[in-house]
Amino acid sequence: MADTLLEVTGLGKRFGGFVALEGIDLTIAKGERLGLIGPNGSGKSTLVNCLCGTLHNESGTVVFAGKRLDGMIAHERTRLGLARSFQLPKPFHSMSLVDNIRVPLLYTVNARHGHHLTDAAIAERCEELLTHVGLADKARRRPRDLTQVEMRKLELARAVATQPTLLFADEAMAGLSHSEIEEIIAVLLRLNGQGITIVLIEHIMSAVMSFSTRLVVLVAGHKIADGLPQEAIRNPEVERAYLGE
Amino acid sequence: MRNSVFWLVIVAVGIAFVVVSRLYLTNEYFYFAGYVVLQYIVLSTAWNILGGYTGYTNFGTGAFFAVGAYSSAVLHKLPQLLHSAFDLTIIPVPLPVMIVVGGLISGLLGLGTGYLTLRLRGVFFAIATLALSIVVQTLIVNWDFVGGSRGIYIIRPAMAPLGGGYIEYLFTLMTALSVLSVGIARSIEGSRLGLGLAAIRDDELAAEASGVPTLRLKLIATTMSGALMGMAGAPLPYYVTYLDPASSFNLAYAVNSVAMPVIGGMTSWIGPVIGAILLGTIQQLATVTISSALNLLIVGVLLILFVIIAPNGIVGLVQGWRRKWESDG
Numbered sequence: 001m002a003d004t005l006l007e008v009t010g011l012g013k014r015f016g017g018f019v020a021l022e023g024i025d026l027t028i029a030k031g032e033r034l035g036l037i038g039p040n041g042s043g044k045s046t047l048v049n050c051l052c053g054t055l056h057n058e059s060g061t062v063v064f065a066g067k068r069l070d071g072m073i074a075h076e077r078t079r080l081g082l083a084r085s086f087q088l089p090k091p092f093h094s095m096s097l098v099d100n101i102r103v104p105l106l107y108t109v110n111a112r113h114g115h116h117l118t119d120a121a122i123a124e125r126c127e128e129l130l131t132h133v134g135l136a137d138k139a140r141r142r143p144r145d146l147t148q149v150e151m152r153k154l155e156l157a158r159a160v161a162t163q164p165t166l167l168f169a170d171e172a173m174a175g176l177s178h179s180e181i182e183e184i185i186a187v188l189l190r191l192n193g194q195g196i197t198i199v200l201i202e203h204i205m206s207a208v209m210s211f212s213t214r215l216v217v218l219v220a221g222h223k224i225a226d227g228l229p230q231e232a233i234r235n236p237e238v239e240r241a242y243l244g245e
Numbered sequence: 246m247r248n249s250v251f252w253l254v255i256v257a258v259g260i261a262f263v264v265v266s267r268l269y270l271t272n273e274y275f276y277f278a279g280y281v282v283l284q285y286i287v288l289s290t291a292w293n294i295l296g297g298y299t300g301y302t303n304f305g306t307g308a309f310f311a312v313g314a315y316s317s318a319v320l321h322k323l324p325q326l327l328h329s330a331f332d333l334t335i336i337p338v339p340l341p342v343m344i345v346v347g348g349l350i351s352g353l354l355g356l357g358t359g360y361l362t363l364r365l366r367g368v369f370f371a372i373a374t375l376a377l378s379i380v381v382q383t384l385i386v387n388w389d390f391v392g393g394s395r396g397i398y399i400i401r402p403a404m405a406p407l408g409g410g411y412i413e414y415l416f417t418l419m420t421a422l423s424v425l426s427v428g429i430a431r432s433i434e435g436s437r438l439g440l441g442l443a444a445i446r447d448d449e450l451a452a453e454a455s456g457v458p459t460l461r462l463k464l465i466a467t468t469m470s471g472a473l474m475g476m477a478g479a480p481l482p483y484y485v486t487y488l489d490p491a492s493s494f495n496l497a498y499a500v501n502s503v504a505m506p507v508i509g510g511m512t513s514w515i516g517p518v519i520g521a522i523l524l525g526t527i528q529q530l531a532t533v534t535i536s537s538a539l540n541l542l543i544v545g546v547l548l549i550l551f552v553i554i555a556p557n558g559i560v561g562l563v564q565g566w567r568r569k570w571e572s573d574g
Contacts, residue, residue, distance in 0.1 A: 054450060073460075074453040083454070090451035092444050094512065103444045106437050108456030162456055 003030045005166055005197050006051070006082075011060030013043075013050055013221075020046045021221045024060065028166065028199065033192050035212030035229060036201045039241060042218040044201045045087060048168045052084045053077045065165065079108050083164035085155040087171040087201075091143035097154060098139045101126040104161040125161070133157045133187055149180040156187060166197045173207050181207050209233075217241070248432050255431075259424035263417050267409060274533075276412045280484060282525035283419040284477050288498060289505035289517035290426040291473035296503065297511030298439060299466045300446030302367075305358070305374030306502040308381040309471045311493040312354055313347030313478030318391050318488055320346060321399055337402065340418065344479040351475020352468045354381075359467030363460060366449075375499075382494040396489025399482040415480050426473050430514040433469075442466060474502075497541060501525075504544045508551050510560025519559050 004027055011024040021043045028034055038044050049055040051062060053074035062069040064082055072080075092100050105122050109115055117125065130136045133153035138145065146154060152172050159167055169188060173181045185207055192198050202208045208215070208229070215232035217225040225235040232238060246254075270276065288306060295301050320338040327333040338346075362373040386394045405414040433439045441462045444452035453459050482488045501524065509520025524547065528540045555562040 052454065054453070074450075075456045075458050078454055078456040086451065086454070090448040092447040092451065094443055094447050095440075099440065099443075103440055103452070103457065104455040107441060107458070111456060158451075158455060 004028070005030045005032075005065060007063040008051070009061050009063075011047070011050060011057050011062065013046055013055060013057045019221050021050065021057070024218075024221075024223055026216065026223065026226070028197060030165070030197055031192070031195065032197050033188075033211055033213045034197075034199045035208040035215045036199055036218065037203070037205070037208055037215065038218035041220075042241075043221040044218055045170060046221075047218065048084060048170050048199075048201060051077075052082060052168065075107070078104075078162050078164075079111055081163070081165035082168075083159040083162045083166070084168040085152075085159045085170055085172055087174065089143075089151040089155045091146075091151060091154055091158075093143055096140050096142060097130060097135055097146075098123075098126045100143065100154060100158055101129050101161045104158055108162040129157045129161055132160075132190070134183075149176050149183060152176065152180075152184060153187065156184070156191075160191060160196070164196060166199070167191065168199045168201065170201045171203065172200070173202060173204050185211055205233075248435065251431055252428050255424050255428055259420050263420050266416065267413065273410065273412055276410075276416045277484075278529040278533075280412070280416050280419050281529060282522060283416070283423045285501055285505060285521040285525040286423040286518055287419070287426045287477035288474055288502040289509070289521045290423075290430045290514065291470045291477065292502040293506040293511055293514075293517045294430060294433060294442075294473070295466045295470040297506050297516070298433065298442040298446065299463060301363070301463065301466070302371040302503065303374045303470065304371050304499050304503070305377040306474055306499045307494040307496065308374075308378040309351045309354060309474035310478035310481075310498050311385065311490070312351045312381060313344075313475030314481040314488055314493045315385055315391050316347045316350045316475070317343040317479045318397055318399060318482050321482060322390070322397075339406075340414075340480060340483065344418065344422070344476050347479030348472040348476040351478070352472030354475070355467040355469075355471020356464055358471070359464045363463045363467070378494060378499065382490050385494075386490050392489070394490060396487055397482075399486050399488060401483050401486060411483065415484055418480055419477075422473075422476055425476075427514055427518060429469065429473070430517070434514055438462065438465065500541060500544055501528075504548050506558070508547055508558055510558030510562075512557070513560050516558050516560045523559075 006028040008024055008026040011021055013021040024047060036044050046055065050057040053069070053072060064080060067080060069077055092103065102122060105117060105125055110117055127136060127139065130139050133156060135150060135153055135157065143151060143154060156169065156172060173184050176184065181204060188198055188200065188211060200208060200211055212229050215225070215227065215229040216223060217232055217238045219241040224237045224241065225232040266279070288310065292303060292306055295303050320343050324335050324337055327335055358374070358377055362370055365373055385391060391397055401411045405411040407414055407417060441452070441457045444455060444457050445459050445462060449459055481493060485492065505520030505524050506517040507520070508524060509518065510516030524544065527543055531539045531543060551558065
């Protein structure tokens with residue numbers, strides 16, 4: 001595929017005797033909106049952790065933007081353009097929202113060859129990102145002052161501050177109300193419109209179906225379906241995994 | 246305040262402090278007591294770089310401190326050793342050079358310790374640093390060249406540079422080290438490095454996902470922290486004139502260097518300074534009025550009080566009052 005951004009081949013991960021992922025093959029094209037679903041314990045977050053460098057896969061290869069990521073640690077992958085948000089928001093509690101955004105700008109954007117944002121440019125970018133997710137009026141506040149949906153938005157803003165080409169949004173809508181889910185989807189669609197490829201890992205099927213242009217289904221560490229969302233959910237194996245025999 | 250201005254201010258304060266002390270303090274006791282308080286400013290500030298800014302609790306202060314002290318003891322014996330072994334005559338090593346060497350060796354120890362232990366977190370890291378202290382102490386106890394378990398006598402040079410007695414000289418050097426450590430801590434706090442260390446303290450996974458090279462930054466913190474602790478320990482042989490493992494690895498160094506930032510406040514450079522002045526002074530007063538055996542008891546009682554009343558230390562307490570005052574006003 002000419003516009004391939006990420007290519008995963010035969011990826012495997014074990015925790016002792018437990019096989020968390022086995023033989024995962026996955027290709028993601030530039031600009032895609034990929035939905036990654038599966039029951040609890042199917043290996044979705046493990047796959048994201050392996051791709052982002054939080055965990056190390058024992059087998060298989062990962063090629064991102066033409067570079068092999070094997071052995072590369074998490075912050076190096078982030079600097080290559082691979083960002084993530086966490087299932088449970090992990091804000092920097094002791095910092096203001098602006099400083100939460102400054103961290104990736106200083107350590108990722110400014111660490112890239114040929115990039116150096118001045119202090120003024122960093123301040124401007126922080127404001128821009130917080131405005132983008134609707135948190136500009138709370139820029140000087142601490143994360144403890146935020147609501148759940150605002151925390152999720154901060155998480156996304158911090159990931160986007162790394163200027164990624166591929167973003168993994170790991171259960172960015174968990175625990176949110178319907179209207180809050182709509183807000184997050186709107187943010188993700190805007191980011192995709194700006195050219196960021198997005199992988200949405202989610203349990204809320206309505207959100208996944210409205211957002212994704214392609215769906216990948218994991219069950220017990222294996223990929224059982226990959227295709228258009230409407231086709232993938234009608235796959236008999238997927239129905240069996242979700243609804244039983 | 247800009248960093249350059251802050252440096253100028255604290256250097257000026259340091260010089261003024263020494264000058265005023267020389268002019269008005271006639272009793273040597275004040276220099277002995279002041280030296281200890283200043284030494285704790287260096288130790289607690291150094292501890293706070295790793296413990297407060299980065300969130301890694303280090304109980305191995307005694308090891309880094311003693312390595313600095315023993316490196317000075319080795320350098321003190323060096324001319325004698327070279328003369329007897331190679332018939333070489335060299336001038337005695339000046340104390341400022343010993344401080345630099347002590348800092349380098351302890352910094353290297355910090356780097357090595359960090360590399361081996363920084364994959365551990367929380368209580369496991371703390372235990373590993375405590376173990377380091379025991380390992381280093383065991384090595385020193387079995388090293389005959391520096392006196393082993395019986396210790397080593399150090400004769401102070403007859404003349405002290407900068408005029409005055411030798412204790413005044415030690416006091417001046419420890420003031421300079423305090424200024425250096427506080428300046429370094431303040432510079433880190435407002436820098437890119439400080440932001441990265443704070444990110445590590447808040448959430449290491451999120452820091453790494455934000456592009457922070459966590460291992461590298463933690464190694465910088467352990468190295469700087471270890472180096473400053475070693476520098477604080479380097480003049481010790483000339484202060485005590487008898488260096489032995491039991492006193493140089495004393496648990497009080499580890500306990501005090503943790504307690505002082507906790508009591509003063511760990512998120513700001515001023516916290517360890519306030520904690521060291523407060524606790525160090527109380528301990529010195531207790532030593533002369535009651536008994537030095539009370540020192541650790543005082544630390545324990547104050548720690549319990551502060552954990553209950555002001556878990557973020559004196560700085561946190563004042564910041565809380567200020568926020569409340571601002572919101573009321």
